[in-house]
Amino acid sequence: MNTPDNQKRIQELMDRLAEDPPQVLLLEGGTVDEREAMALYWAARLNCKHAGSACGQCPVCIQVQDRVLTDLKILDGREAKIKIDEVRELKPLFGQPPRGDGWRVVLFNEAQELTQQAANALLKSLEEPSRGTVFLLLTPQREWLLPTLVSRSWVLTLAWPDEPHISVDTREWQTALMTFWRTGKGWFKRTSTKGAVDKDIAMGLVLACQHEIVRTLTGASNTDMSTGFAKIRPAALKRIDLALAHAQDTLSLPTPVNPALVLDWLATRVYGIIREK
Numbered sequence: 130m131n132t133p134d135n136q137k138r139i140q141e142l143m144d145r146l147a148e149d150p151p152q153v154l155l156l157e158g159g160t161v162d163e164r165e166a167m168a169l170y171w172a173a174r175l176n177c178k179h180a181g182s183a184c185g186q187c188p189v190c191i192q193v194q195d196r197v198l199t200d201l202k203i204l205d206g207r208e209a210k211i212k213i214d215e216v217r218e219l220k221p222l223f224g225q226p227p228r229g230d231g232w233r234v235v236l237f238n239e240a241q242e243l244t245q246q247a248a249n250a251l252l253k254s255l256e257e258p259s260r261g262t263v264f265l266l267l268t269p270q271r272e273w274l275l276p277t278l279v280s281r282s283w284v285l286t287l288a289w290p291d292e293p294h295i296s297v298d299t300r301e302w303q304t305a306l307m308t309f310w311r312t313g314k315g316w317f318k319r320t321s322t323k324g325a326v327d328k329d330i331a332m333g334l335v336l337a338c339q340h341e342i343v344r345t346l347t348g349a350s351n352t353d354m355s356t357g358f359a360k361i362r363p364a365a366l367k368r369i370d371l372a373l374a375h376a377q378d379t380l381s382l383p384t385p386v387n388p389a390l391v392l393d394w395l396a397t398r399v400y401g402i403i404r405e406k
């Protein structure tokens with residue numbers, strides 16, 4: 130099965146873990162797409178009959194890739210909060226064995242989007258016996274989940290995205306963005322200049338900011354931006370990271386988007402988050 134080249138170490142760990150899968154596997158690190166790719170690999174690995182690794186070609190593997198395998202349940206926090214009703218709806222399933230010969234995999238994509246109630250309902254489900262069911266939590270950083278959920282999980286940390294090469298142009302944009310976040314000034318004049326922003330600059334800026342967040346969360350704040358981020362409440366920082374992920378997703382769409390508009394949205398969104406009470 131196709132997994133990102135920089136996550137092969139995780140794939141090997143998963144192949145070994147699959148012999149005796151933990152009840153809850155937590156994947157952190159990497160990018161949103163990489164976490165999802167590795168989650169699907171895990172689901173395939175636990176259901177594919179091929180020995181040693183998921184083959185990527187059998188009906189089971191293909192159904193996992195198409196996200197239609199009956200024994201794969203996905204709750205996705207990328208679009209909206211994961212609510213308690215969605216967790217409760219799954220409950221009757223846990224008393225039944227999986228339909229196939231493998232494991233039922235319940236995947237929470239961007240699990241930090243579980244509401245408090247939903248997270249508690251999930252915790253409760255974990256305490257009850259569930260036949261042939263394993264859970265999978267995806268999140269950028271384990272700190273964003275309830276500690277009680279993390280303590281029940283086997284954690285795998287995906288390789289972080291490589292330190293991006295930051296061009297002089299991008300640095301200038303980064304400084305302008307920080308000035309706007311501090312003062313509310315100077316930004317829109319910059320982005321509305323015709324031809325000033327292209328997709329590469331926009332993406333470079335988003336990646337640079339994401340790295341600053343990683344720096345902040347790993348206690349390595351040594352730049353202007355990461356020092357600023359370090360003063361922000363964790364809940365707000367999480368929302369900033371999600372806004373960055375959203376901007377990244379939008380810029381990666383195959384359909385053309387106006388990069389200046391994406392950056393304006395991001396600048397305004399973060400400005401608002403920083404000022405929320």
Ligand SMILES: [Zn+2]
Pocket residue numbers: 177178179183184185186187188189190191
């Ligand atoms: Zn297969």
